[in-house]
Amino acid sequence: MISIVALLLWGVAALLGTAMLAIAVSRRDSATQLVYGLILGIAALVFLAVSSHLVGDPAGVSAVTLPLGLPWIGAHFRLDALSAFFLVVVNLGGAFASLYGLGYGRHESAPHRVLPFFPAFLAGMNLVVLADDAFTFLLSWEFMSLASWALVMAHHREPDNTRAGYIYLVMASFGTLALLLAFGLLAGPAGTYTFDAMRAAEPTRFVAAAVLALMLLGAGSKAGLVPLHVWLPLAHPAAPSHVSALMSGVMTKVAIYGFIRVIFDLLGEPAWWSGVVVLFLGGLTAVLGILHALMEKDLKRLLAYSTIENIGVIFVSLGLALAFKANAMPSAAALALTAALFHVLNHSFFKSLLFFGAGAVLTATGERNMEKLGGLIHRMPLTSFVFLVGCVSISALPPFNGFVSEWLAFQAILQSPDLPQWGLKVMVPAVGGLLALSAALAAACFVKAFGITFLGRPRSAAMEQVREVDRYSLAAMFALAALCLLAGILPGLVIDGISPVTLSLIGNRMPVQMAQPWLSIVPIAESRSSYNGLLVLVFITISASLAAVVIHRFASHALRRGPAWGCGFPDITPAAQYTAVSFAQPIRRVFGTFAFRAKEKVEMPPPGATGPARLTVEMHDVIWETFYQPIAGAVGYASEKLNRLQFLTIRRYLTLVFLYLVTLLLVLALWP
């Protein structure tokens, strides 16, 4: 009997084999169907294997060591509850992305730049989650980064994509460096690279603090934590849409996995202040991410910024879990960690769905700029319907799934007045306010995303010839929409599925939910709080049908189509409609002055003149300008100065070498 880990590794090997095959066949016409079909099959099989493991033997741990990598270490792989949960997220996302790719990939202009890297990327993510020693983890992490970088650069001739790829590469290397140092600290002077040894070691307080900081830099930069998020809104939209979905929906989750693995599993007992740090960063990330998304008019960039917001929401729940864990409140910690993991799953569903939708719009119209779209609900009714489901889910509205994880996070916040430390007592309600603010802004953002793209009148003539997308893309989107609804009305199923993870990391779990009457979810006790998505859906359906029946029975059926009323001033041109920028204007006036240092300037023609008035809006990316521009400037300055060293005479080079040698010897001599 082959062990489950070995089975999964065969799956990874099959993905890598598919990548090799793709190199060979990628220039043929049938390559797209073949490659995505294979990946779909493999990812679905891996998903089935992992979920059967989760159902059958949730607490079971299975490990295998392969004689690969560094000779005296080998490559360790291990499957436990945490990695099983994330493997579900990765392979479900991968399966849907390849189903979507079956249709979407046919429009790909350069398939040979996408097909080989797509399975490699998926294999890399699987390996990160399976890895059980630092070397394998880092190697797989870097493999995942590079494969995704290659996919970002697939359309490298398009303007801005090269810059996106460059910034991504720099940030990814920086992140891996931070991870390398973090694992170095965890391994200690003895150099024990296996996770088992790290788990057994007890790091000092200084080491634990340094590891937390390095993990926030390393995993945080991959996940998109502010202020390390700058590459994300550039790189995610630059890739083909199904890859964007994988990067946003799944790769950021692999980064979250890395953070949880190290901080919750390897590092031992957390300090209470680590909760404060993570909470603060999470709250900041959530609000800044969604504010940026609101100001955006490129549909895919809007979605990428919204990913940053959701990462913030996840980190807020993780910070709460850390704070509770540090204060020995295991049931509250289990609640917070469940909220975080539930949101991980939810976000992988609706963000993939939304990126697929954006890809469908891109295929149909060739346009990502919302200011040129509009009225697509008439031309693409099915896509617009599923996109609407995605928007409702991500806006945390009941009865869909986004609301459940948000609700669990709020319930966790309500457990926190019992925390003893003042830092947490002040931070938690403030972050709760930020979380509520970001939820409300997210709803505003997705009213804008859907309203400007799909509703209203077409803003350019090209919209007239738009057609609905192919069946594969629609199938992938409809399946994800169904999952969004299912996770929203049967949240108990997901919560019970997560419970082995919280049991293994915290030693506690939320009460069994599927045994609750009427499939409610009850975090602590019914008299305190409960929510039943299924009944909410049933009630809304009943009352809406009741209203419809009454209307049908008693009201007039007459209906007449006519021109829009518009208070008697119907706008002649579609350009007079609200645009993405004008829709965000009230919110920009409220929040933009401090978040973006936004300034509006109106230039009016003199009285009597007939020239047009002009409105200019000036906005700043504050984080980019405060953190990154100085660094880039310093690097530029230094290289400018060092450039002179390239044009010296041989005499001077020899002098330099001599001086260097002397300095080194001096340092050696003076070293204690």
Add this chain to the structure above:
Amino acid sequence: MALIPELAVQGAQMVLVLLLAPLLTGFVRKVKARLQRRRGPSLIQPYRDVVRLMRKEVVLADNASWLFRVTPYLIFAATWVAAALIPTFATGLTFSWTADLIAIVALLGSARFFLALAGMDVGTSFGGIGASREVMIASLAEPAMLLIVFSLALVAGATQLSTVAAFMASPDVGLRVSLGMSLIALVIVAIAENARIPVDNPATHLELTMVHEAMVLEYSGRHLAMIEFASFLKLLLYVSLVSCVFIPWGLVTSGARPQLLLLGAVTYVGKLAVCGILLAVFETAIAKMRVFRVPDFLGVALMLALLGTLLLFVSRSL
């Protein structure tokens, strides 16, 4: 079988909110008119309006999509469900555990989400202006509301509205600073959410700062009737929420004898009347605000609610 009378009480509550909602709006209008020394329309004018709208034909803009036609039913259903989950005259109704206060707030958020989308569907600039301002107001009102929920939940130890109301009626509650702040914040949020003066003006159609009316400008006939009815329900919902949390006296439990239930219903109507008069007086005494003053007004609610929650984190007895 204890289930049947309990279901009957739950059903009675659903019908009661439906029947009373237009009356409350009519009552507020009447009081406002009397305060302005007008005679005002009859109390049952809102019912007549709804019936009249239902009889009229729908004039649909050429560009309107299926979303535009479905939205009125969705908004009505979401608001009705939310209103039916608030303890009006009795706590502990059969399905009161379906959704706690956070979920009720989110249900109203769903209704607003679809209304804002419907405003943008036809593609007129009025719809856009209404939708964009509505989401701006909501982006401040909703966090304020959630922070109020936090305060209430921390005081009562539950987000379940029945439990909160029962706790508020018990002698343990006492006078608390945080509850005072929550009350002021809740009133401000309720005014903003219901598009009342000074945030929006429910009586006019053509005003530059209009928000709610601008979104529903393209609706007519039975669709408009549904939307109007939903806004009646929303006003009733917020008044019931304020009264069940801050004046919880006279609430009965669901299993009580029919006479008591009747008494509870009468008390509830009395509370609605008092709140209605207060709302009318407030609206008469204050002027409409410029739209970009509204964030300041709502910011007060947000800060008060945050302060209330912070105080409770500092000490459970504040």
